[in-house]
Amino acid sequence: LYYLFSNLISDSRQQLIINQGKLHQQSKINESIQMYKSFGDEEKVSYPYEKEKELITKVKTKNVPEAKGILNDLLGYVLFSGGNSMDILKSRAIELCSLLSRAAIEGGAATDSILKINNHFLQNLQNINNLDELCYKLQESVEVFTESMFNYIPSKNNELMKKAIAYISKNYSKNLTLEEVANDVHLNPAYFSTVFKQSCGSSFKEYLNMVRIEESKRLLANTDYSVIDIAIAVGFEDQSYFSKVFKKYTGLTPKQYR
Structure with a gap:
């Protein structure tokens, strides 16, 4: 049955x-x-x-x-x-x-x-x-x-890119470099940079900034932290650069977004 x-x-x-x-x-x-x-x-x-x-x-x-x-x-x-x-x-x-x-x-x-x-x-x-x-x-x-x-990525790179993205999600607030992430997935930095852009459609730096800006938007909306504190919390060392990148992705300054 x-x-x-x-x-x-x-x-x-x-x-x-x-x-x-x-x-x-x-x-x-x-x-x-x-x-x-x-x-x-x-x-x-x-x-x-x-x-x-x-x-x-x-x-x-x-x-x-x-x-x-x-x-x-x-x-x-x-x-x-x-x-x-x-x-x-x-x-x-x-x-x-x-x-x-x-x-x-x-x-x-x-x-x-x-x-x-x-x-x-x-x-x-x-x-x-x-x-x-x-x-x-x-x-x-x-x-x-x-x-x-x-x-669409070859299976051997598919898993590696997922691992790289997970590593970025966990460590984006640090002074994260392409070499560090490439080392984590055991790839040559130059090759990793090429494969990463093919799989994500963005360079490593662009993707990292995108992740950081997403977290900063959450902090701006839900906390009273100052803009400089939020910039540091998500991995930016310079407030003016943070504001410039934030406006690039959202069309607004951090203060306008808040």
Whole structure:
């Protein structure tokens, strides 16, 4: 009996996981909608383009959980402002998919693979008539585009780059050098620099700065630390250089962002 019904059991379990994922996503989207509603009718809430930038950064740094959180916030705004219109949500979904496509290609993914993923999503989009299903498909696309930036790399380098990124995430606040990370993954620094850029779409220094700026944004938003203290905490030794890099990635100075 077990062998006869094992496939059915497996399918049911998988469907249960999917349903739980959909419920979790909808609860987060509803939280976002309630947040925008709390602003009141008198306050005009504009589309949060800065969150699109954050979404790209999270995808490029392979931070899927936070990317999903930002996506749900964006979807909450679209549903809030569009009155749950399927047509409006589909239009925004196409735009977001294009955005994710560009981010993945800039991140080093193979262009032909990304175009196939994009086309597949657009084809599926035509057959979706349920808001929850559409939101969930977009969430899946975040995972697919993020993974695509690493899957095309030869397997021997794939694991090494993941290890390098993990090392950077753990040590970004220190005076981290390319040579140190290359040594950790046992690669020649010059070769490591080439492979890293191929896999991440950014140079080692650009990627390190991106990670540091992401952490500084969290500190600026959630603490009262001074700008110089935050700069030092995330690995910058010079406040003016920190401010320059911060503005490059966000379009704002640290004080304006706060």
